[in-house]
């Protein structure tokens with residue numbers, strides 16, 4: 001289980017849905033919410049990792065953790081998975097929109113199809129998953145949505161324009177949903193992680209010199225890991241942040 005010292009008693013037995021929970025930051029969130037006694041379901045497309053995680057966390061958790069397979073870029077499949085999650089969990093109080101696809105791409109190489117695919121995974125599904133979750137959050141009398149953006153769009157990073165555009169859009173989406181849903185006691189906030197060194201990041205993108213350069217830039221002189229996002233996400237999901245909505249929280253070790 002992720003080591004978080006805070007205990008959010010209001011999260012115990014709450015229905016929590018996490019997208020992209022099968023690996024990376026999402027997997028740490030699944031563990032973190034389960035450790036608080038929440039009833040957790042996650043949507044992912046990576047079968048082996050997701051099944052393994054659900055089985056592993058379920059062994060130690062108060063409630064079984066449920067993996068739902070769906071390609072979130074397929075809006076109908078995404079919405080059906082949200083409804084199914086709410087049904088399995090009994091109710092839904094928290095939605096964590098974590099899934100993303102941080103593929104690097106040259107400006108010249110981006111086709112219309114690639115652009116649409118990137119927006120579909122990084123931005124469009126976040127709206128439709130939220131749209132599908134809102135009726136379930138309403139039924140429980142309110143709740144919290146936490147959207148994962150990124151500091152990448154604030155760093156003028158040139159190697160991923162489709163991704164960073166989507167990540168900037170998530171901040172707009174967060175504030176728009178917060179304005180719409182606040183009167184119904186549904187809070188919507190965004191987390192902007194910095195460089196979070198997951199296994200996937202190390203395998204695909206990050207060289208040792210990239211990590212060293214980011215640590216030099218950060219105030220905190222250490223590697224940030226998936227577990228560093230758990231405490232902030234629990235805080236935004238719980239009553240500890242009851243008066244907080246439409247905000248962006250940067251978790252980057254002081255890189256910005």
Ligand SMILES: NC(=O)c1ccc[n+]([C@@H]2O[C@H](COP(=O)([O-])OP(=O)(O)OC[C@H]3O[C@@H](n4cnc5c(N)ncnc54)[C@H](O)[C@@H]3O)[C@@H](O)[C@H]2O)c1
Pocket residue numbers: 019020021022023024025026043044045046070071072073097098099100101102121148149150151152192193194195196197198200201
């Ligand atoms: N790792 C970082 O440094 C970093 C930095 C800033 C922001 N973020 C954001 O944090 C979130 C999590 O990042 P991560 O590094 O853990 O990502 P990751 O790529 O390791 O994990 C994303 C998860 O989403 C799932 N997924 C991807 N496409 C999907 C689809 N179409 N349908 C269903 N599931 C799908 C993947 O299988 C995976 O389990 C993302 O939104 C990412 O943009 C990460």
